[in-house]
Amino acid sequence: MAIKIIQVKSGREKSEFLNFPRKLHKASKDWEGPKIGIDIDLFDANYNPYLIKSVIKLFIAQTNGKTVGRIAVIVDQNYINQKKEAVGLISFFDCFDEQLVASALFNTASNWLREQKMVRMAGPIFPSPDIQNGLLIDGFDFDPYHTTAWNPPYYAKLYETSNFLKTADYQTWSSFEQQKDEPLIPVSNDNTSLRFLSYSKYGNSKPLPDNIWETVNSVQSSQKEQRNLNPDELRYYKRSFNRFNKLLQVSIAMNETKPVGVAIISSYLLPAHMESKNYIFPLNRVKFFMSNVKRKIGRLQLFQMDKSHSEFNFRRALLAEVINSSRNNKITVQEISDIRDDDVELQNLLQKADFQKYKTHRIFQRSLW
Numbered sequence: 185m186a187i188k189i190i191q192v193k194s195g196r197e198k199s200e201f202l203n204f205p206r207k208l209h210k211a212s213k214d215w216e217g218p219k220i221g222i223d224i225d226l227f228d229a230n231y232n233p234y235l236i237k238s239v240i241k242l243f244i245a246q247t248n249g250k251t252v253g254r255i256a257v258i259v260d261q262n263y264i265n266q267k268k269e270a271v272g273l274i275s276f277f278d279c280f281d282e283q284l285v286a287s288a289l290f291n292t293a294s295n296w297l298r299e300q301k302m303v304r305m306a307g308p309i310f311p312s313p314d315i316q317n318g319l320l321i322d323g324f325d326f327d328p329y330h331t332t333a334w335n336p337p338y339y340a341k342l343y344e345t346s347n348f349l350k351t352a353d354y355q356t357w358s359s360f361e362q363q364k365d366e367p368l369i370p371v372s373n374d375n376t377s378l379r380f381l382s383y384s385k386y387g388n389s390k391p392l393p394d395n396i397w398e399t400v401n402s403v404q405s406s407q408k409e410q411r412n413l414n415p416d417e418l419r420y421y422k423r424s425f426n427r428f429n430k431l432l433q434v435s436i437a438m439n440e441t442k443p444v445g446v447a448i449i450s451s452y453l454l455p456a457h458m459e460s461k462n463y464i465f466p467l468n469r470v471k472f473f474m475s476n477v478k479r480k481i482g483r484l485q486l487f488q489m490d491k492s493h494s495e496f497n498f499r500r501a502l503l504a505e506v507i508n509s510s511r512n513n514k515i516t517v518q519e520i521s522d523i524r525d526d527d528v529e530l531q532n533l534l535q536k537a538d539f540q541k542y543k544t545h546r547i548f549q550r551s552l553w
Contacts, residue, residue: 185247185282185284186247186248187245187246187247187252187284187285187288188245188246188247189243189244189245189288189289189292190243190244190245190246191241191242191243192241192243192244197242197244198242200244200251200254201242201244201254201276204244204251204253204254204278205254207251208278208279209336212336214324214334215334226310226312226314226315227242227256232312232314233414233416233417234262234311234312234313234417234420235311235312237260237261237262238258238259238260238261238262238311239258239259239300240256240257240258241256241257241258241296242254242255242256242257242276243255243256243257243289243292243293245279245285245288245289247285252279252280252282252285253277253278253279253280253282253285253286253288253289254276254277254278255274255275255277255278255289255292255293256274256275256277256310257272257273257274257293257296257297257305258272258273258274258275258309258310258311259272259273259297259300259302260273260311262311263309263311269303269304270301270302270304271303271304271305271306271549272293272297272300272302272304272305272306272552273305273306273307273309273310273311274290274293274305274306274307274308274309275307275308275309275310275315275317276308276310277289277307277308277339278335279339279342281336281338281342283342283345283346286342286343286345287345287346290346290348290550294550294552297552298552298553302552303552304549304550304551304552305549305550305552306351306547306548306549306550307547307548308333308547308548309547312424313420313421313424313425314424315333316332316333316545317333317354317545318354318545318546318547319333319335319339319340319343319545319546319547320333320334320339320543320544321340321353321544321545321546322543323356323542323543324336324337326542326543332521333545340546343548346550347550348548348549349548349549349550350546350547350548350549351546351547351548351549352524352525352526352546352547353524353525353544353545353546353547354522354523354524354525354544354545354547355522355523355525355531355541355543355544356519356520356521356522356523356541356542356543356544356545357519357521357523357531357534357539357540357541357542358518358519358520358539358540358542359518359519359537359538359539359540377439378437378438378439378444378445378498378501378502379437379438380436380437380438380502380509381435381436381438382433382434382435382436382505382506382509382513383396383433383434383435383436384432384433384434384509384510384513396434397418397421397422398418399436399443399446400446400448400486401413401418401421402443403443403444403446403488403489403490425450429450429451429485431448431449431450431451432449432450432451432480432482432510432513433448433449433482433506433509433510433513433515434447434448434449435447435502435505435506435509437489437493437498437502437505439493444489444490444492444493444498445488445490445493445499445502446486446487446488447484447486447487447488447502447503447505447506448484448485448486449482449483449484449485449506449510449515449517450482450483450485451480451481451482451483480513480514480515480516481515481516481518482510482515482516482517482518482519483517483518483520483521484506484517484519484520484521485521487499487502487506487520489502496529496530499530500529503533503537507537520534521543523541525544
């Protein structure tokens with residue numbers, strides 16, 4: 185099989201790159217592409233300020249004039265500064281179940297990143313909040329939601345056979361049962377020296393403050409692998425979040441007057457394919473998701489403490505505040521994402537709160553030398 189790798193330059197080639205997943209996954213009910221125009225904006229630094237310090241190359245693989253795969257290769261200076269290592273990124277990998285095609289795409293990415301003096305490549309990672317990083321490796325039986333990554337099961341094999349190794353796994357936990365009236369996580373007796381503020385449009389909580397995103401930025405930037413977003417990036421982050429999510433509740437951990445932890449609960453959106461005009465779905469599923477809207481079912485999308493308050497007792501106290509205050513606000517927290525697989529303490533706490541792991545996304549890496 186003769187495989188031709190083409191660097192995307194023309195408008196026609198870019199259209200092939202953007203439309204290929206729609207052709208690849210057209211028979212799958214588990215995939216629905218981004219809204220028209222959104223995927224185009226992702227690669228435009230004039231629209232997406234996260235890309236100002238990035239160099240991105242797009243490639244498609246063709247056999248007999250037919251596109252059979254694609255990949256985006258990125259050198260992002262912000263990511264390199266965070267890692268303090270010359271790490272190139274790959275993202276938007278899609279391919280038929282053909283190892284030769286996948287290997288050709290990965291090798292093309294490797295060659296270009298070597299030319300840019302990178303020593304390692306990692307992915308799937310894209311330097312923008314629109315895209316969830318990681319490759320889905322389990323939990324394929326559950327419907328994908330907007331902003332969550334989905335791919336066929338065979339993708340993991342294509343990575344592993346191409347000598348990629350695991351960097352980290354990020355788990356999604358869920359509680360599909362209606363939560364109990366009593367607090368799911370008892371408030372800790374540990375002396376954490378923290379006080380908590382919870383904001384919501386519901387219950388007795390205070391209304392959401394205008395500066396909530398500045399607070400999120402302050403806490404996130406204290407993390408080892410995070411940075412302080414500039415005003416343009418912060419506006420884009422807020423706009424990107426609001427595009428697919430409805431903010432239900434924000435909980436902030438305070439040490440005196442300084443915010444040191446933040447947790448955001450957003451609306452639990454319909455599966456992506458169920459919003460498609462062409463998708464016919466059973467009436468019982470309509471009733472289920474409509475009832476979820478009335479019950480204000482949410483997903484904990486952001487849960488972070490700054491690096492000076494990363495000990496387990498601080499995180500335990502914040503999680504207790506999140507779930508217990510959401511109960512008072514009549515919000516059912518049904519999904520918590522981005523839990524590292526080595527964070528055993530937090531996983532044990534979630535189990536005690538009747539949560540179960542149901543999805544895992546993996547970041548891979550491969551040496552370039």
